[in-house]
Structures are given as C-alpha cells and as structure tokens.
Amino acid sequence: MVAKKYGLYCKITGGQRIDMFGAKKGDLLNIWQELVDAGMESGHAYAKSLRTVKSCVGTTWCRFGIGDSVGMAIRLEERYKSIRAPHKIKGAVSGCVRECAEAQNKDFGLIATEKGFNIFIAGNGGAKPKHSELLAKDVPPDEVTPLIDRYLMFYIRTADKLQRTARWLENLPGGMKYLREVIIDDKLGICNELEKQMQELVNSFFCEWKEAINNPEKRKMFQQFANTTERQETMEVIQEREQERPTYWASESAKYDFKGHKWSTLAWQPIIEAKHFEGGDSANVKRGETQLAIFKIKGRYYASQQMCPHKRSFVLSDGLIGDDASGKLWVSCPNHKRNFELNGTEAGKCANDDDINIAVFEAEERADGWIYLRLPPVEELDSLLATGKWIVRKDEGNQPFEKMDGYLKGRTSKKPSERTIMKTKEPVMVGGCGGPGLDW
Known part of the structure; x- marks a missing residue:
C-alpha cells in the first residue's frame, strides 16, 4: 500500500529485505510515518x-534442515x-551443509550441525x-551470541576505518590462530x-527514522528546497513490471563551459535566512526555475549550480566537502565522485574530469540575517x-536490453501438451541427506 501510494519501485534483495x-x-517522513506505525524499522541499507x-x-x-536457521x-x-x-x-545462517543462505561468504555465518x-x-x-574461515565447530546455540559478541567487538575496536572483516583478519598479526586465542581462550x-x-x-539502539519523524x-x-515548499522533477520515469523507475542516465555529460559563461550583469540577491545553517552546512535552493547549492564552510559561504554535469543529476548540495593544506575547497558529487573546486582562481573546475565544470557564485551573510548570492x-x-533544460529524458540514455527484449517479445506459457520434454536414457537417482545421487 505504501509503495503504491508514493509510486515506489519494489524488489526483494539478496539479503531478504524489502527495498x-x-x-x-x-x-x-510521511512514508516512514506509515511504516513505523505499521511496526517496521529501517534496514540500514547504507550505514556502516x-x-x-x-x-x-x-x-x-x-526436509534436509538440521537446525532452525530462521x-x-x-x-x-x-x-x-x-x-x-x-x-x-x-551475516547468514544455513540449516545444513547445502548452504542455501551462502553463510561462507559473509562477515559472520553459521551452518547448522547435529551438535x-x-x-x-x-x-x-x-x-x-x-x-x-572456520572460527569454531559445533557451537551450542546458547554459546553462539557470546562468541560473535567478542568477535565483532574485537573487530570494531581494532580495525581501521572502512576496513571489512576479511581485510582486517588478513592484516591481524597471527591471523585466525591469534583471534581464537583472544576471543575463545581469553589469552588477553x-x-x-x-x-x-x-x-x-x-542497548543504544533506536530507530533513526522514528527519531526524525x-x-x-x-x-x-x-x-527538496530549503527556501520553498515547491517541488521539481529532476529525471523522467519509465514503466517496468507495472512500476515506475527513473530512466537510464544520459549517455553524454553536459560539457558546456558553465565555469566560463559570461553573464550580462550580476547583482546581490537575498536567497535564504542564515539560521537555516545552524543545523547543517549545505542547502539546495530554488531561484526561478534553477536549482542552486549553498555551502557553509569554516564560517564562510559558497554557492554553485546544483546540477553535476557528469550525469546531469541535481545533487551537489548533498556532496562531501573537502579541503587541502593550501586552502582549496571542493565539493564531491555524491553519485560518482566528481570533485568541483569552490574557491580560488579555478573555482568551478572539476579536478578529476577535464570535460566538465560548474558555475559558481559569490555568497555572503549580511547583518539582516540573510544569505545573499551574486x-x-x-x-x-x-x-x-x-x-527543465537539463532533466534527463526517456530517449536520451542507452537502452541495454532493447535487442534482448526482442527475443522475449510474445513469449508466453505453453500448455503441457505443447511443451518439449527432455528425456533421459537412464533414470535420475536423487540422493537423500548425505546419500548418493545429485549434488545439491
């Protein structure tokens, strides 16, 4: 009901979540209000x-299950x-050695045994x-949680930032042998x-979306905009499986020289109250039919177009801010990490893609409590x-399945009498758990 009401595209993930x-x-917030009221929580799809x-x-x-994996x-x-x-x-839990949950390629995985x-x-x-790698065998259910507690907390306390458990264990002096000594034998x-x-x-758990609501x-x-409740569409949608989804990215970047564009005249204009930046360091604002990004960095203000020219996505106000020892500032597009300079003589330049750049504008806070842009x-x-000039249209992007869809067009289920049945010369022997026959 929620997905239909708000036009959301749904799928079941490989991790058995609803996306x-x-x-x-x-x-x-309205979506999450309805989900929270129904007793649901965030699946932490992007968090570390x-x-x-x-x-x-x-x-x-x-019938092959040995343990209650669910x-x-x-x-x-x-x-x-x-x-x-x-x-x-x-994580993953499989109920037997057939390993349908693929527990052996996870940060932690369990496979049920008789013990x-x-x-x-x-x-x-x-x-x-x-x-x-195998940490321990035949661990009773009551002892699983304490062991995983120790393993995960030791990882959390000793791993580098953005280091997965696989790389952490590879770099851990003594490797698995040492880890067993620490979290099983209690060597330390x-x-x-x-x-x-x-x-x-x-015990510190809370639902972040419930908190926001x-x-x-x-x-x-x-x-969408910090200075108005108006909305703008930023990409056209197409129908797929009776659901809406965004069309494919544009195949070409917007290679216009936004940085070098010559304006006829520039004037200071009040855009947004400075108090907006008390709880954040960026804002997406609307001026006419144009979207602009404003950033507050170390007490000063900077502004640019909101659109990243790489894929014409209107996202720069959500980008990460970076700097270096020389005082150069840049914003990194959150989608594909194009880095645009915000200050200095090269303001607007993309540091890692010479084909694109952005328009930047002077910004300042004034005594009346407003942020002005020139x-x-x-x-x-x-x-x-x-x-509307740069929105990605349906017919712009590549259509990767156009030829494949031609093969599938008109394909429908056949009646049993019309099907081609594969016949074998010898009967197929199906083995039971641990028995001869097919390898499950």
Missing part, C-alpha cells in the same frame, strides 16, 4: 553497520541491528571476494569486557541552468 526505491525527499542476516528455511520447512537468524539480527562498525557487516552450529567469519563478496583476559561493550552498544527541527530537512537576472539564469 523501495524512488522516494521523493519531501515524501520520506549490520545490513542483514540472511537465512534458508531450515528445519521448519526443509530462528537463529532472527535472533542474531535483533541483537546486532544498527550497531555501527568500521564497515558494513553481513549446534559451525561459525565462519571474515568472508565477503564484492570486488575482492573472500571465502570465510578481555572476553568479559568485549561482551560488556557489545551489550552497551546493543518526532523531531520538528529534523523534519525541516526533508524539503546572481544574474532570473531569466538569464534560467536560460542556462533551469532544471
């Missing part, structure tokens, strides 16, 4: 924290949800996949302390930077 995409910033604990159906529904996964996810770590953490669970750690997929005498610290972390100051952050007339500004 809903395409929410507009101005709708987020536990993402999910995947599971197979286990003994409840599978029950264990629920309990582990309830314990570790939202805990912050040096990097994202993924309990085998615990595997420090695995991951991604650009540099790594098979996880810190096991109780690690468990205590994890409990403190677990009930906080009037945070609610103000969820407008801008051209509205009509002239819109003629170059209006959102």
Whole structure:
C-alpha cells in the first residue's frame, strides 16, 4: 500500500529485505510515518553497520534442515541491528551443509550441525571476494551470541576505518590462530569486557527514522528546497513490471563551459535566512526555475549550480566537502565522485574530469540575517541552468536490453501438451541427506 501510494519501485534483495526505491525527499517522513506505525524499522541499507542476516528455511520447512536457521537468524539480527562498525557487516545462517543462505561468504555465518552450529567469519563478496574461515565447530546455540559478541567487538575496536572483516583478519598479526586465542581462550583476559561493550552498544539502539519523524527541527530537512515548499522533477520515469523507475542516465555529460559563461550583469540577491545553517552546512535552493547549492564552510559561504554535469543529476548540495593544506575547497558529487573546486582562481573546475565544470557564485551573510548570492537576472539564469533544460529524458540514455527484449517479445506459457520434454536414457537417482545421487 505504501509503495503504491508514493509510486515506489519494489524488489526483494539478496539479503531478504524489502527495498523501495524512488522516494521523493519531501515524501520520506510521511512514508516512514506509515511504516513505523505499521511496526517496521529501517534496514540500514547504507550505514556502516549490520545490513542483514540472511537465512534458508531450515528445519521448519526443509526436509534436509538440521537446525532452525530462521530462528537463529532472527535472533542474531535483533541483537546486532544498527550497531555501527568500521564497515558494513553481513551475516547468514544455513540449516545444513547445502548452504542455501551462502553463510561462507559473509562477515559472520553459521551452518547448522547435529551438535549446534559451525561459525565462519571474515568472508565477503564484492570486488575482492573472500571465502570465510572456520572460527569454531559445533557451537551450542546458547554459546553462539557470546562468541560473535567478542568477535565483532574485537573487530570494531581494532580495525581501521572502512576496513571489512576479511581485510582486517588478513592484516591481524597471527591471523585466525591469534583471534581464537583472544576471543575463545581469553589469552588477553578481555572476553568479559568485549561482551560488556557489545551489550552497551546493543542497548543504544533506536530507530533513526522514528527519531526524525518526532523531531520538528529534523523534519525541516526533508524539503527538496530549503527556501520553498515547491517541488521539481529532476529525471523522467519509465514503466517496468507495472512500476515506475527513473530512466537510464544520459549517455553524454553536459560539457558546456558553465565555469566560463559570461553573464550580462550580476547583482546581490537575498536567497535564504542564515539560521537555516545552524543545523547543517549545505542547502539546495530554488531561484526561478534553477536549482542552486549553498555551502557553509569554516564560517564562510559558497554557492554553485546544483546540477553535476557528469550525469546531469541535481545533487551537489548533498556532496562531501573537502579541503587541502593550501586552502582549496571542493565539493564531491555524491553519485560518482566528481570533485568541483569552490574557491580560488579555478573555482568551478572539476579536478578529476577535464570535460566538465560548474558555475559558481559569490555568497555572503549580511547583518539582516540573510544569505545573499551574486546572481544574474532570473531569466538569464534560467536560460542556462533551469532544471527543465537539463532533466534527463526517456530517449536520451542507452537502452541495454532493447535487442534482448526482442527475443522475449510474445513469449508466453505453453500448455503441457505443447511443451518439449527432455528425456533421459537412464533414470535420475536423487540422493537423500548425505546419500548418493545429485549434488545439491
């Protein structure tokens, strides 16, 4: 109901979560109000924290299951949800050695045995996949949580920032042997302390979205523009599986010389009250039909166009701010990390893509409590930077499945009498658990 009401694109993730995409910033709090009222919580899709604990159906529904993988996964996810770590953490629980939950490529994974669970750690997929390593065998269910508590807390306390568990274990002096000595044999005498610290972390849980819904100051952050309640579409949508999704990115960047554009005249104009920046350091504002980004950095103000020319996405006010020893400042596009200078003689230049640049504008705070920008007339500004001029249209991007869709066009289910049945010369033997036959 929520997805249909707000036009959200839905899918079930590989980690068994429900994803809903395409929410507009101005709708987020209303969406989460309905989800929270229904008893749901954030899945922490982007945080450096536990993402999910995947599971197979286990003994409840599978004849091969040895352990209750669903029950264990629920309990582990309830314990570790939202805990912050040096990097994202993924878990899984499989009910037998057939490993349907893929527990052996996770930061922690359990596989049920006749005596309990085998615990595997420090695995991951991604650009540099790594098979996880066996930490302990036949661990009784009651002892699983204390052991994972120690492992995760030792990782949190000793890993570098943005270091996954796989790389951490590879760089840990003594490797797995030393880790077992620390968190199983208690070589350093810190096991109780690690468990205590994890409990403190677990006790700190709260639903961030519920907090935002009930906080009037945070609610103000969820407008598309900081200076008006108006909205603008920034990309056209297409239909897929009877759902809406954004069209493909434009195949070409906007290579116009925004930085070098010559305006007929520039004048100081009040745009937004300075008090807006008491709770943040950036704002997306609307002037005419143009979107502009304003940044407050070390007490001074800077402004630029909101559109990143690389893929014509209107996101620069949400970018990360960087600086260097020389005093140079830049904003990094949150989508594809194009870095644009905000000050100095090269303001507007893209440091890592010579084909693109942005327009920048002088900004200052005045005694009347407003932020002023030195801008051209509205009509002239819109003629170059209006959102409607640069919005990505349906027919602009590459269509990667156009030929493939031709093969599938008109494909429908056939009647049993019309199907081609594969026949084998010998009967196929299907083995039971541990028996001969097909390799499951």
